Amino acid sequence: MIELRHLSKSFKTADATVDALKDINLTIHSGDIYGIIGMSGAGKSTLVRCINMLEVPTEGDVIIDGVNVGELDTKALRDLRRGVTMIFQGFNLLMQRNCLDNIIFPLELAHVDKETARKRALELLEIVGLPDKAQAYPSQLSGGQQQRIAIARALATDPKVLLCDEATSALDPKTTHQILELIRDINRRLSITVIVITHQMSVVEEICNRVAILDDGTVAEEGTVSEVFASPKSEAAKRLVYPDSAESTPAAREGERTLRVVFNGSAVTTSPLIAQMAMDEHIAANILYASTRTIGDGVYGNMLLGFPDDDEIVARATKYLTAGTGIVVMETRPEEQENRKEKGE
Amino acid sequence: MFTNMFAPEKVSEAVDIFLSDFPLALWETLYATVLSTLFAVLLGLPLGILLVAGEKNGVLPLPSWVLKTLNVVINILRSIPFLILMILVIPVTRALVGTSIGTMASVVPLSIAAFPFIARLVESSLRELNPNIIETAQSMGASPLQIIFKVMIPESVPSLISNFTIAITTILGYTAMSGIIGGGGLGKIAINYGYYRYKYLVMMVAVILLVVIVQVFQAVGTYLAVKLDKRIKTRRHHQ
Numbered sequence: 001m002i003e004l005r006h007l008s009k010s011f012k013t014a015d016a017t018v019d020a021l022k023d024i025n026l027t028i029h030s031g032d033i034y035g036i037i038g039m040s041g042a043g044k045s046t047l048v049r050c051i052n053m054l055e056v057p058t059e060g061d062v063i064i065d066g067v068n069v070g071e072l073d074t075k076a077l078r079d080l081r082r083g084v085t086m087i088f089q090g091f092n093l094l095m096q097r098n099c100l101d102n103i104i105f106p107l108e109l110a111h112v113d114k115e116t117a118r119k120r121a122l123e124l125l126e127i128v129g130l131p132d133k134a135q136a137y138p139s140q141l142s143g144g145q146q147q148r149i150a151i152a153r154a155l156a157t158d159p160k161v162l163l164c165d166e167a168t169s170a171l172d173p174k175t176t177h178q179i180l181e182l183i184r185d186i187n188r189r190l191s192i193t194v195i196v197i198t199h200q201m202s203v204v205e206e207i208c209n210r211v212a213i214l215d216d217g218t219v220a221e222e223g224t225v226s227e228v229f230a231s232p233k234s235e236a237a238k239r240l241v242y243p244d245s246a247e248s249t250p251a252a253r254e255g256e257r258t259l260r261v262v263f264n265g266s267a268v269t270t271s272p273l274i275a276q277m278a279m280d281e282h283i284a285a286n287i288l289y290a291s292t293r294t295i296g297d298g299v300y301g302n303m304l305l306g307f308p309d310d311d312e313i314v315a316r317a318t319k320y321l322t323a324g325t326g327i328v329v330m331e332t333r334p335e336e337q338e339n340r341k342e343k344g345e
Numbered sequence: 346m347f348t349n350m351f352a353p354e355k356v357s358e359a360v361d362i363f364l365s366d367f368p369l370a371l372w373e374t375l376y377a378t379v380l381s382t383l384f385a386v387l388l389g390l391p392l393g394i395l396l397v398a399g400e401k402n403g404v405l406p407l408p409s410w411v412l413k414t415l416n417v418v419i420n421i422l423r424s425i426p427f428l429i430l431m432i433l434v435i436p437v438t439r440a441l442v443g444t445s446i447g448t449m450a451s452v453v454p455l456s457i458a459a460f461p462f463i464a465r466l467v468e469s470s471l472r473e474l475n476p477n478i479i480e481t482a483q484s485m486g487a488s489p490l491q492i493i494f495k496v497m498i499p500e501s502v503p504s505l506i507s508n509f510t511i512a513i514t515t516i517l518g519y520t521a522m523s524g525i526i527g528g529g530g531l532g533k534i535a536i537n538y539g540y541y542r543y544k545y546l547v548m549m550v551a552v553i554l555l556v557v558i559v560q561v562f563q564a565v566g567t568y569l570a571v572k573l574d575k576r577i578k579t580r581r582h583h584q
């Protein structure tokens with residue numbers, strides 16, 4: 001469990017003091033995939049860097065499994081960092097080492113013997129799906145492959161927490177999806193707590209179970225992903241969920257069930273999808289809200305669809321809509337939220 | 346004065362001198378250059394690392410007065426003209442080598458002149474490194490020394506090699522100059538035969554040899570820097 005208590009961070013620059021974080025209080029439970037989302041400059045990177053003390057908070061405490069990280073001495077902090085590892089937007093691999101040696105690197109730092117380290121690194125290459133890239137250099141890999149190597153490297157020291165700072169922001173939608181799948185897989189298989197920093201709502205919707213919305217250094221809203229996205233309360237949350245119309249919270253009709261459909265670079269165009277569903281499945285969806293854009297040859301944005309209160313119809317619609325790549329569907333009826341989490345959606 | 350430089354008797358005289366004096370001179374030039382570069386790197390590399398790592402935001406912050414002193418000393422040493430420096434350090438040379446004359450003696454002023462230069466070159470190489478890589482190592486629990494020896498230096502190898510190549514070719518030029526005051530090598534031959542005895546052909550040959558050595562050093566340095574740089578994509582890995 002990670003607790004952030006009254007966490008504040010100010011930067012003193014030549015001409016001003018920037019309050020990047022102001023009295024942040026958050027609790028992240030073990031096993032969570034916890035999203036921290038916010039606009040550029042909201043303080044997301046600063047927040048995540050405070051967790052492993054890359055940035056020393058001006059005030060407040062970071063407590064990981066009962067240990068107050070701020071009180072650790074240099075040596076103890078280095079040991080802690082082996083258990084709380086990080087991946088970055090820019091991958092940050094060592095360019096003069098091959099992939100295997102990049103993964104071995106943190107083990108080398110921890111003085112693990114060579115043979116054990118090598119074996120572990122080969123296992124990890126397998127886990128991230130790049131067993132044939134051991135001898136390749138980072139410059140010979142695509143962005144997605146480099147991030148896989150960075151993930152393998154972050155897993156080398158058997159961490160209990162993985163911090164991801166915009167880990168998919170430099171990747172295209174398809175690769176983003178694959179990397180998120182990998183992170184979800186790691187979270188489940190190795191029961192590693194994951195903190196995902198992002199400015200993309202779709203990333204949070206795809207893998208997180210809880211989310212905090214950071215706005216100008218404060219937590220504007222916090223809760224389960226479905227809660228926050230189904231009925232955003234703060235202005236900051238509304239701006240993220242309904243980027244084009246911050247005020248209008250769509251209202252479902254009495255007895256109607258709602259599905260949020262998130263398009264993250266999906267190949268289909270939205271309106272034919274709904275029309276197609278009506279023809280193929282004989283389900284008529286009520287479009288409550290739609291905000292989608294076509295960028296390149298993918299569709300981005302989200303849509304809120306209303307359906308009759310019928311489990312069978314909702315299940316069929318979910319299945320139909322999810323079949324497209326780059327589409328995430330979630331039910332947003334409040335009483336369904338806890339079920340959804342348990343089902344592992 | 347160059348009119349009958351290629352007269353038959355001049356040519357045969359030059360050939361004689363070439364055969365009798367050049368092998369030793371070439372050897373002297375090479376070992377003075379290589380040895381001086383070696384000593385200068387031994388001093389300049391750690392110094393350059395300190396200049397970067399010891400900064401306020403560096404991985405191994407030093408008290409600011411230490412850093413300031415290092416910078417001032419380096420700047421002073423770098424601004425003294427080499428010929429003057431050679432004379433100034435004669436007592437040091439005597440103390441270390443026992444004499445101030447000869448090739449071995451010239452290694453002392455050469456090393457002293459070159460190490461601050463190398464420190465600056467190392468500093469610039471290390472500053473090219475992406476700071477995110479250092480931060481990533483810190484996020485993995487690396488100690489300052491681990492960052493220096495496992496990240497900063499290995500990641501800068503291609504750039505360091507390029508810069509050491511610049512250094513060795515510059516030092517080669519200085520060895521030639523050291524020939525004027527007691528040092529040996531090709532510089533001495535050029536001065537003695539060319540300037541004092543008007544044997545321009547001999548001087549020309551010495552200069553051409555110096556040019557060839559610079560070319561060779563530069564070619565080898567560039568080759569190594571490129572070959573060792575794993576960032577260069579076209580160099581595909583062979584399984």
Ligand SMILES: Nc1ncnc2c1ncn2[C@@H]1O[C@H](COP(=O)(O)OP(=O)(O)OP(=O)(O)O)[C@@H](O)[C@H]1O
Pocket residue numbers: 011012013018019020038039040041042043044045046047199
């Ligand atoms: N080292 C620093 N010195 C001064 N100001 C800083 C420093 N680091 C961050 N800041 C400031 O703190 C605020 C939060 O920055 P931070 O990098 O945490 O934002 P972010 O939410 O990660 O943004 P982005 O999405 O663009 O990465 C910004 O106003 C930024 O200018």
Ligand SMILES: [Mg+2]
Pocket residue numbers: 044045046166
């Ligand atoms: Mg950031």
